[in-house]
Amino acid sequence: MSDGKPARPTMEDVARHAGVSQMTVSRVMSSKGYISEKVRDKVLAAARDIGYVQNRLARGLRSEQTPLIAVVLPTLGNTVFTDVLSGITDALTQNGYRPVFGLTEYSETREETLVRDLLSWRPSGIVLTGLEHSETTRQAIRASGVRVAEIMDVDGPAMECAFGLSQKAAGQHTARHLLGKGHRRFAYAGSQNGQDLRAVKRLEGFRQTLRDAGAVMISEDVSTAPSSMVEGRRLTADILSRADQPDAIYYASDDLAAGGLMHCLSNGIDVPGTLALAGFNGLPFLNALPLQLTTVETPRYEIGLQAGRFLVSDQAQEALPDGCVDLGFTLIPGQTC
């Protein structure tokens, strides 16, 4: 009665119990090929009896494919990405796939390592954030033959298919809105030390529209810390402490903008009279603020959902010429500009 190892039952064990061959068990388990009702029931009963759990490693090894999708995100510390991950997960789960993921913390080197590592699981697809990737990363993915979905950004060529929104257009749109409200002297506040390339693209769009309209960007402050309200508050205080005062601040994210708004409320600064504020993302917590913040709402969950569906479907998505699916954005006017 020694055991040491419980020795998990295999198809062979199930087969013996059910009085059939291992291959028949395999057919029942994967619902492939012809199986009679009687045998199917017998096999399933036997499997249940002895507590059989299939071995995906063996299955994947032999069949050369896995119901696994690799997901590469910068961080989970930002609602944006957990929303996207939520969408991806839902899409995958509905199709019997599972996400395996890793975080880059906005580092290209880590992305390389991570992609390589994730590919060792022989996933059938991979989700990457953004359109910018090192040649090493691209090569590894190309060589592996997995399907790729890039998310969040559609301003550029996709490896295969991208799902997101035009970050540049979002920046332009916000700028036009602020200009339309009569603002002329702008400041920008960002975080993450400019490693968030989507934020950089929004800023570029914003700048361009200002330039075209002859308005000025007084200052651009980018902290090294991750995006947070506290950071937004600090940045705002900083910006307003200088001689040259803006009449509007464009923030890289809603967190920062909300922090800015807090600073203004605490210091009796009239918003939007003296200072206008605009954020980005349309996070739900904005509804908890005393003033509705002007922001751009992004279809985060939808982006994840569609990217996930794309990877698990067999037919290619109908996309824009450059392989991008633009899911758009919505400017929420708000009361802060």
Next chain:
Amino acid sequence: MSDGKPARPTMEDVARHAGVSQMTVSRVMSSKGYISEKVRDKVLAAARDIGYVQNRLARGLRSEQTPLIAVVLPTLGNTVFTDVLSGITDALTQNGYRPVFGLTEYSETREETLVRDLLSWRPSGIVLTGLEHSETTRQAIRASGVRVAEIMDVDGPAMECAFGLSQKAAGQHTARHLLGKGHRRFAYAGSQNGQDLRAVKRLEGFRQTLRDAGAVMISEDVSTAPSSMVEGRRLTADILSRADQPDAIYYASDDLAAGGLMHCLSNGIDVPGTLALAGFNGLPFLNALPLQLTTVETPRYEIGLQAGRFLVSDQAQEALPDGCVDLGFTLIPGQTC
């Protein structure tokens, strides 16, 4: 020059290139056994040259272990769980492990299916949310021999080791605080139709303390919708529309509480004069509210981190007698009670 399939290179290919045996390549790749500098370099160079990527499926199948940890969470729609997941991911990544996860949406049946499915990947550990699991789930896990970490709750016996906080104590603590402020007529507002068992335990602790103090719980409203500010606002309006008015509302979560606060502010209800409010979790967005909400802060990231570390370490955690590691909570007094 036909290809069809790129045929990913194997250790055999690397071996041929480097002029060694496949086993030597295996030793280099897994850093096991003796390998001379010279051969190691040669093998690594060959691997790089031909773009070798190890096959984790084969490796896992043969070695009967994988650097995979299954993670079962109710949802990603709640910051609580994304924070925990963040901690888990960090702990795993630092040790060369990867999370594979699935969501239960608070359904016990889905948990069963999910656990079964995740175990088919032969992970070396699994993270479960809460201490309540069906016998089927327990049995499947026991039979698989994987290590288990249960998170969020320590009010009960753990399968192996639990990391979290006493939800009951948190409820009691909040009740005592409210009672201490002179409140006597309470209402409770929850969501998720009571499927969040941690919230139920908090409520039980809360009720018990009220009972002991001779205070009354006027009403308990639990909506079926997931927790959100909008829902909290609706629930609050509902509660206050009745004849019997409470002087304090205990919410199952900060989202709900924040919604309640919004309702009060919009309707000129004096907080905490007329009505006191208390939430749970200590979410960062509370700092964006005009009034600091009274809440209980939970060490979510830390819980994930420790649970993850526990699963990837080889020695057992030193824990409380019942296998629980209580990471505590902090009551944030705030201005709403």
Next chain:
DNA sequence: ATAGAATATGTTTACGTAAACATATCGGTT
């Protein structure tokens, strides 16, 4: 009745790796 498909099962083999078990070479001790 009988060919020919559709249905239902079995046998053999390979997926890529590492464990188990050799074997060979070296440096140091006696």
Next chain:
DNA sequence: AACCGATATGTTTACGTAAACATATTCTAT
């Protein structure tokens, strides 16, 4: 000089599954 352990590599085999290739056994149409 003979021996031993540490170092370094090779050979064989098995992990659990499904693809490829049989082989029965039914149906169905003529």
